[in-house]
Structure formats: structure tokens, C-alpha cells
Amino acid sequence: MDTLIPSTSVDSRDSTTVYEQLTSRGVSRRDFLKFCGWMSACMGLGSEGVAQVAQALETKKRIPVVWLHFQECTCCSESFLRSSHPIVADILLDKISLDYTETLLAASGHQAESVLHQTITKYKGEYLLCVEGSVPTAAEGVYCCIGGRSATDIIQEVAAGAKAIIAWGNCACSGCVQAAKPNPTSATPISKIITGKPIVHVQGCPPIAEVMAGVLVHLLTFDRIPQLDALGRPKAFYSRRVHDTCYRRPNYDAGLFVESFDDENARKGYCLYKMGCRGPTTYNSCGTIRWNGGVSFPIQSGHGCIGCSESSFWDNGPFYERLGSFPGFGIETTADKIGLVVGAATVVGAAGHAVLTNVRKHHEIGEQPGESAANGPSTSAGGSSNQGGTES
Amino acid sequence: MNTHAPSAASSAYQRIYVWELPVRFYHWLNALCILVLTATGFLIANPPAINTASEASFSYWFGLNRFIHFAAAYVFVFNFAFRIYWGFVGNKYANWKNFLPLRWAQAKEVASVLRVDILQSSNKPLVAAGHNALAYLTYFVMFLVFVFQVASGFAMYANMSNAWFPQLFTWMLPIFGGDAGLRQWHHLATWFFIIFTIIHVYLVFYHDYVEGHGVLSSMAGGWKFLPKKQPAGEGKSLFSGAPVTTKPAGASPRSPS
Numbered sequence: 029m030d031t032l033i034p035s036t037s038v039d040s041r042d043s044t045t046v047y048e049q050l051t052s053r054g055v056s057r058r059d060f061l062k063f064c065g066w067m068s069a070c071m072g073l074g075s076e077g078v079a080q081v082a083q084a085l086e087t088k089k090r091i092p093v094v095w096l097h098f099q100e101c102t103c104c105s106e107s108f109l110r111s112s113h114p115i116v117a118d119i120l121l122d123k124i125s126l127d128y129t130e131t132l133l134a135a136s137g138h139q140a141e142s143v144l145h146q147t148i149t150k151y152k153g154e155y156l157l158c159v160e161g162s163v164p165t166a167a168e169g170v171y172c173c174i175g176g177r178s179a180t181d182i183i184q185e186v187a188a189g190a191k192a193i194i195a196w197g198n199c200a201c202s203g204c205v206q207a208a209k210p211n212p213t214s215a216t217p218i219s220k221i222i223t224g225k226p227i228v229h230v231q232g233c234p235p236i237a238e239v240m241a242g243v244l245v246h247l248l249t250f251d252r253i254p255q256l257d258a259l260g261r262p263k264a265f266y267s268r269r270v271h272d273t274c275y276r277r278p279n280y281d282a283g284l285f286v287e288s289f290d291d292e293n294a295r296k297g298y299c300l301y302k303m304g305c306r307g308p309t310t311y312n313s314c315g316t317i318r319w320n321g322g323v324s325f326p327i328q329s330g331h332g333c334i335g336c337s338e339s340s341f342w343d344n345g346p347f348y349e350r351l352g353s354f355p356g357f358g359i360e361t362t363a364d365k366i367g368l369v370v371g372a373a374t375v376v377g378a379a380g381h382a383v384l385t386n387v388r389k390h391h392e393i394g395e396q397p398g399e400s401a402a403n404g405p406s407t408s409a410g411g412s413s414n415q416g417g418t419e420s
Numbered sequence: 421m422n423t424h425a426p427s428a429a430s431s432a433y434q435r436i437y438v439w440e441l442p443v444r445f446y447h448w449l450n451a452l453c454i455l456v457l458t459a460t461g462f463l464i465a466n467p468p469a470i471n472t473a474s475e476a477s478f479s480y481w482f483g484l485n486r487f488i489h490f491a492a493a494y495v496f497v498f499n500f501a502f503r504i505y506w507g508f509v510g511n512k513y514a515n516w517k518n519f520l521p522l523r524w525a526q527a528k529e530v531a532s533v534l535r536v537d538i539l540q541s542s543n544k545p546l547v548a549a550g551h552n553a554l555a556y557l558t559y560f561v562m563f564l565v566f567v568f569q570v571a572s573g574f575a576m577y578a579n580m581s582n583a584w585f586p587q588l589f590t591w592m593l594p595i596f597g598g599d600a601g602l603r604q605w606h607h608l609a610t611w612f613f614i615i616f617t618i619i620h621v622y623l624v625f626y627h628d629y630v631e632g633h634g635v636l637s638s639m640a641g642g643w644k645f646l647p648k649k650q651p652a653g654e655g656k657s658l659f660s661g662a663p664v665t666t667k668p669a670g671a672s673p674r675s676p677s
């Protein structure tokens with residue numbers, strides 16, 4: 029087990045490649061290649077990608093990595109470590125040379141801090157910074173302090189020398205539950221604090237282990253940031269909605285919906301749209317890669333997607349309603365309730381106005397040139413005498 | 421009451437050809453699109469429970485409904501684009517300059533319309549050959565909502581399509597907090613269309629009833645019937661009602677329709 033624990037010295041890990049590390053740990057070449065094939069499939073690279081991945085892992089030096097934890101529940105680390113594929117955990121713990129991470133570090137106190145400082149000084153401009161958790165900025169950052177320093181301080185210092193940043197999970201990408209209204213600690217996503225560094229958003233609460241591994245392998249293989257969508261998420265994993273890869277989709281298109289969780293339709297496996305499924309507005313790989321080594325995913329277990337890879341998904345609730353509450357109008361006020369009230373007011377207003385018109389414009393109605401109701405058809409070309417109205 | 425076009429000699433009215441055929445065509449196609457988009461949109465938002473014993477693969481009504489929504493959206497967009505073009509080449513009532521009360525006369529007219537028609541604190545008759553200045557301004561606001569509805573709709577549609585056009589709007593997504601947030605706003609904006617329609621239809625009836633200038637039928641035939649000499653007062657300063665190409669009633673060429 030001791031190889032799982034990052035050593036207090038960063039020097040011993042300098043020269044080996046990922047492949048050397050793996051074979052020295054007893055991984056066969058066959059298993060190694062299988063892993064490369066699987067990873068490139070996850071990344072959507074196709075068959076030529078396998079060789080690229082294999083070559084990169086065989087020849088490239090491991091990347092030094094610093095992994096910081098702020099306001100979070102560690103579900104991202106958990107997800108990663110529990111990946112069914114043993115090499116995934118290996119990648120994290122050995123191959124990428126994880127030099128500092130509070131959760132798994134054997135060292136503590138000053139020893140731990142010195143590892144961090146050694147790494148960021150020695151590998152300035154080279155190391156990869158992984159962040160799990162959001163940064164609370166309220167009250168000068170007192171809501172999250174490590175070793176007597178606020179998260180804001182730490183992230184500023186460590187990010188300054190990083191080559192790139194990976195924001196793990198919804199917390200680091202968009203603040204997750206601690207940023208939900210009213211966000212008492214001003215939990216802030218990393219991209220709002222650090223500017224001028226490439227940031228990869230690996231969204232989800234937590235992200236799928238294979239997606240996390242895929243992003244790391246991509247960085248190892250190609251030495252550059254994967255293609256990102258408008259929200260900074262790698263396109264390889266977040267370009268399609270859960271809805272577009274959902275096996276219940278034919279039921280959606282056929283208009284066959286579950287109406288309540290215990291009905292006949294639920295048993296038949298109909299679409300969960302009317303139960304509040306957020307699949308149509310959520311970008312993630314749950315429908316293809318699935319969870320726990322492809323065993324299942326929430327919708328397959330009969331529960332709608334809650335949109336965990338989208339920003340402010342906690343505030344887009346209630347989770348079991350199709351139409352969310354409208355921001356600023358209180359709980360369970362949907363766009364439809366607002367619309368109905370304003371619409372009804374409009375109808376009442378128009379009716380009132382019609383009555384008013386008949387009172388106020390009693391004389392004017394029909395008193396047009398040539399059509400005076402009182403005088404019969406008039407031949408006068410100008411305005412009739414009644415026409416000017418009485419007011420100024 | 422004489423409901424036929426009076427003879428030129430006896431009439432106090434003149435016929436004015438206000439809405440050209442392309443404008444009328446735009447209007448009704450637009451109305452149809454909005455009707456279809458609202459109906460299919462609400463079905464998307466809240467599909468009824470239709471239960472059949474058949475397999476999902478034999479039925480596609482919900483997919484078809486969405487298809488109609490998206491197809492109507494394209495028609496809506498091109499029709500709208502055409503109307504903008506017509507704002508530059510059409511007659512003066514259709515001109516884009518009417519839609520913004522940038523001139524003093526237009527701003528004053530907005531105020532008079534508010535006084536005479538909405539608050540009814542004054543009864544001075546107003547005569548507008550085109551729309552009145554307040555109506556033009558309202559349509560301008562409506563056009564902004566069109567743009568929003570198109571942009572939000574196509575931003576959501578972008579990931580279902582390989583066409584380039586929807587991709588132009590993906591920048592909307594981060595601003596509105598992703599698809600979920602945008603969908604909310606798209607849904608809320610639908611109510612704007614409904615409320616607009618209520619007020620719009622009411623005011624057309626109102627003007628037709630109070631003024632008797634044939635506003636209601638003008639969007640069908642293109643003609644309005646206005647007093648030959650405009651009465652003194654607020655009606656005079658109208659920007660859009662200012663010297664118009666009038667034709668004596670009865671002696672006019674028909675519209676190309």
C-alpha cells in the first residue's frame with residue numbers, strides 16, 4: 029500500500045514513464061494495451077487513438093500534479109478511486125505523480141506543507157493543478173482555511189505557477205450545493221477566481237470516474253487541453269445531453285410518460301420527463317459510459333436525471349417537477365403561474381377599458397365625418413361639430 | 421349607415437392603401453407561426469398523458485410535435501427576416517424608422533395616444549394612416565422578444581442540429597445558466613406572446629369601433645378609410661399620418677392581391 033501514498037520527496041519520481049511504473053507494478057502489456065484501448069474509446073478517439081495513447085504512456089514523463097481540496101464532500105475523489113478499472117486508480121496515485129493531496133497524504137502538518145512548496149517551486153510552470161471544491165470568499169475566506177490560510181490565498185498562490193487547471197466536479201466548476209441560494213459563504217467557482225490559465229471543467233456531482241481518467245489521459249497523451257464547449261467542459265464527454273443517449277428516448281418521442289413513480293408506466297420503463305427528468309437540459313456521458321463500470325445510471329434505476337453536471341442545478345428545482353420554479357418568485361411559482369396571473373390581469377384590464385371607452389367616448393363613437401349617428405350621413409368634408417372633443 | 425364605399429362626390433372619406441401585400445402576408449404568416457409555436461411549445465412543456473398499449477417504436481407523436489415546433493420556428497425566422505428587409509424597401513408605413521420614436525413628433529404622438537386611447541383623459545381624435553406611434557413602439561418591443569425567442573430557441577436547438585444557423589446562438593447558454601435556465605426564459609417569453617395577442621386583438625377592435633376607419637379589415641385588404649380633412653388638434657402632428665399618398669375613394673386601383 030505504501031506506493032499509494034505520495035512520498036514526501038518529489039525527486040524519486042522524476043524520470044520514470046507511466047508504462048515503466050505500470051510494468052514494475054506487475055501490469056502485463058496486454059492489460060496495459062486493453063486499458064489504452066478502453067480509454068481512447070471513452071475519449072472518442074477511434075482505433076488510431078489507441079496507439080497514440082499507448083505511445084504517450086510509454087514514453088512521456090509523468091506530469092507532476094497538485095490536487096487541492098476546498099469546500100467539497102470528496103465525492104469526486106471517491107468516484108475516481110472507486111472506478112472499476114484498477115489502472116484508473118493507478119493513474120491517479122502513481123502515474124501522474126500526485127505530489128500533494130490533503131485527503132490521501134500520509135504526511136501532515138508542516139511536512140505536508142513543505143511537499144506542496146517543494147512541488148510548486150521545483151515544477152513551476154509545469155505542474156497540473158487539480159481542484160476539488162469551491163472557494164468561499166465571504167468574510168475574507170474564513171469559511172475554508174487550511175494550515176491557517178484561506179482557500180482564496182492558497183488557490184492564488186498555487187494556480188500562479190500551474191500549467192493548467194482541472195476543476196473537478198460541480199463545486200469547482202459552478203459551486204454546487206454550497207453556492208445554491210442564498211449561498212451564505214459566497215462559494216465561488218474556480219474560473220471566477222483564477223483568470224489567464226486554461227481551466228478544464230469536469231462537471232458532475234461527482235464526475236464519472238472514466239471521464240476523469242479520460243481527461244487526465246488526454247492531457248498526458250496530447251500535452252494540451254482537450255476541446256472544450258462554451259462552458260469549458262471537454263466536448264468528448266459533455267457534447268451530448270443525457271437525453272440524447274438515454275435508452276428511454278423512444279418512449280419520449282412516442283409520448284409515453286411515467287405519470288407517477290408507482291404507476292404501470294413506471295414499471296414499463298417509460299420516459300421520466302414528466303417526473304422532472306433533467307436529461308433534456310443536461311450534458312453528460314451517463315447514457316453511454318454509465319456508472320460503476322457501466323452497470324447502470326440513475327435513469328436506468330427508474331429515477332430522473334437531476335442535472336448534476338449543470339450550473340445551479342440545485343436552484344433549478346423542484347427535482348420532481350417538469351417546470352422549475354422561477355428565480356425570484358419564491359418556491360413553486362412557475363413561469364406558467366406568473367403568465368396566468370398577468371394574462372388574467374390583462375383580460376380584466378381590457379374588459380375594463382372597453383367599458384371605460386363606452387362611457388368616456390360615448391359621443392365620439394360613430395361621430396365621424398359623413399357618419400354621424402345623430403345626423404345621419406353627412407356630406408360635410410371637415411370634422412363634424414362634435415368632433416373636437418371637450419378637453420384641451 | 422352606408423357600408424359600401426361611398427361615391428367620390430358624397431364621401432367625407434378617402435381610401436388609403438396602407439398595408440402592401442407583402443406586409444399583410446407577413447402579418448398572417450407570423451400570426452400562424454406564433455399560434456403553432458405556442459401550441460406545440462406548451463405541448464412540449466406539458467405533454468398530456470396519452471397511453472396506448474402499443475410499443476414506443478410504433479408511435480412518434482411527441483417527436484412530431486417537436487418537429488412541427490422547430491419547422492415553424494424556421495418559417496418564423498425567415499418571415500421575420502423578410503419583414504426587416506421590407507422595412508427598408510416597402511412603403512412609408514412599413515418603414516423601419518417608424519418603429520423608434522426618435523423624432524420629437526413621434527415622441528409627442530406616443531404621449532397623445534396614451535392620453536386619448538389608453539388613459540382616455542382626452543378625446544381629441546387621432547388619425548394615423550399607418551400604426552400610431554405607440555403601436556409602432558410596441559411592435560418594436562415585440563420584435564425584441566422575437567429576437568430573444570429565436571435566439572433562445574435556436575441555442576437550445578443547436579445541439580440537435582448540424583446546421584450552421586442554430587450554432588450562431590450558442591453564446592446564449594452560458595449567459596442564462598445553461599439549457600435549463602434558458603428553457604425557463606423561453607417558456608416565460610411565450611406568455612409575452614399570449615399577453616401581447618390579447619392586447620393587440622382588443623386594441624384592433626377598439627380602434628375599429630371607436631374610429632371607424634376600417635383598421636380591422638386593413639390587414640386583409642390593405643385599405644384604410646380616413647377623413648378627407650383631418651380634424652384640428654393632436655391628429656395633425658402625426659408623423660406617420662403626415663402627407664400620405666391618398667387616392668379618392670372609389671377611384672382606386674386594386675391592390676395586387
Ligand code: HEM
Nearest residue numbers: 457458461462464465493569570573574576577607610613
Ligand atoms: C423562433 C424560433 C424558436 C425556436 C428555434 C424554438 C425552439 C425551441 C426548443 C429547442 C425548445 C425545447 C424543446 C425540447 O427540448 O424538446 C422549445 C420549447 C418551447 N418553445 Fe420554442 N422555439 C422558438 C420559438 C418559439 C416561440 C415563438 C414560442 C411561443 C410563442 C415558443 C414556445 C416554446 C415553449 C412554450 C416551449 C416549451 C418550453 C419548456 O417548458 O420547456 N417557441 N422551443
Ligand code: SF4
Nearest residue numbers: 271274299300305307
Ligand atoms: S428519461 Fe429523461 S433523459 Fe431519458 S428520454 Fe426521458 S426525459 Fe430524456
Ligand code: SF4
Nearest residue numbers: 312314333334335336
Ligand atoms: S443522470 Fe443526470 S443527475 Fe444523474 S449523474 Fe448523470 S448527469 Fe448527474
